[in-house]
Amino acid sequence: MSITSGIGLRRIDHVGIAVPDLDQALELYVGTLGGECTHTETNSEQGVSEAMVAWPDGSSQVQLLAPLDENSTIQKFLDRQGPGLQQLAFEVEDIDHACAVLRDKGVRLLFDEPKTGTGGSRINFAHPKDVGGVLVELVEPVASTTPH
Amino acid sequence: MSITSGIGLRRIDHVGIAVPDLDQALELYVGTLGGECTHTETNSEQGVSEAMVAWPDGSSQVQLLAPLDENSTIQKFLDRQGPGLQQLAFEVEDIDHACAVLRDKGVRLLFDEPKTGTGGSRINFAHPKDVGGVLVELVEPVASTTPH
Ligand SMILES: [Co+2]
Numbered sequence: 001m002s003i004t005s006g007i008g009l010r011r012i013d014h015v016g017i018a019v020p021d022l023d024q025a026l027e028l029y030v031g032t033l034g035g036e037c038t039h040t041e042t043n044s045e046q047g048v049s050e051a052m053v054a055w056p057d058g059s060s061q062v063q064l065l066a067p068l069d070e071n072s073t074i075q076k077f078l079d080r081q082g083p084g085l086q087q088l089a090f091e092v093e094d095i096d097h098a099c100a101v102l103r104d105k106g107v108r109l110l111f112d113e114p115k116t117g118t119g120g121s122r123i124n125f126a127h128p129k130d131v132g133g134v135l136v137e138l139v140e141p142v143a144s145t146t147p148h
Numbered sequence: 149m150s151i152t153s154g155i156g157l158r159r160i161d162h163v164g165i166a167v168p169d170l171d172q173a174l175e176l177y178v179g180t181l182g183g184e185c186t187h188t189e190t191n192s193e194q195g196v197s198e199a200m201v202a203w204p205d206g207s208s209q210v211q212l213l214a215p216l217d218e219n220s221t222i223q224k225f226l227d228r229q230g231p232g233l234q235q236l237a238f239e240v241e242d243i244d245h246a247c248a249v250l251r252d253k254g255v256r257l258l259f260d261e262p263k264t265g266t267g268g269s270r271i272n273f274a275h276p277k278d279v280g281g282v283l284v285e286l287v288e289p290v291a292s293t294t295p296h
């Protein structure tokens with residue numbers, strides 16, 4: 001088996017949405033759209049204040065991402081194109097393997113080594129220019145807290 | 149119970165991605181990202197040629213959307229901002245009820261009455277300006293083919 005025999009994506013973990021204000025966004029996604037906020041977190045390395053929102057029949061969540069400061073990637077996204085869909089994240093079994101598969105296929109990753117994402121997960125991003133204009137995130141969850 | 153007591157969203161049904169070429173996009177999502185193409189369809193009312201792509205552990209799919217012609221909403225999206233994340237679709241139990249709830253909360257819908265979506269489903273869209281910049285789709289699946 002070559003390294004490219006399987007990338008090991010399991011499912012859509014979350015869809016990331018850039019929002020200017022987290023509380024207002026929660027009012028929309030929980031209040032109006034009937035989701036349940038399952039987790040909130042501040043990730044200063046990623047420059048975001050975030051909330052995960054779930055609906056009863058699916059495991060894929062919405063990740064609301066508000067900027068912590070002006071240098072946040074999310075603030076730059078908001079300045080460039082306004083609030084909206086920002087990233088598509090896949091759960092992966094082994095992020096080091098998945099990143100190696102992508103690099104082998106000529107897809108650039110944003111980080112040399114995975115960084116820390118939601119709930120202590122390990123994350124990296126494929127460069128949108130190499131994957132059809134989408135900011136694709138890979139998420140290797142902390143084993144014991146994987147929601148299945 | 150008031151009409152707004154529950155909108156009835158069940159899960160993220162799919163994430164729609166605008167692509168210039170469906171075959172190339174399938175090469176990326178099936179070939180590189182290891183998904184399985186579960187359905188293809190041409191929807192001339194919506195002006196799209198589309199493919200649904202699934203991963204083994206999740207029910208939320210990627211919907212690749214290529215324009216059928218220059219007047220397609222997808223072509224206009226591609227002209228405006230290039231390929232990328234275009235819509236977020238939720239499965240809903242009763243789309244007429246969900247649309248009434250949204251209208252009651254001041255959210256505009258793109259169509260007066262639901263139109264036909266993937267696999268004979270009934271769909272409508274909330275206006276992005278009223279839901280934080282995201283094109284939110286509601287999907288009421290054909291009962292007998294709901295994947296659960
Ligand atoms: Co994310």
Ligand SMILES: [Co+2]
Pocket residue numbers: 162164211235237285
């Ligand atoms: Co759709």
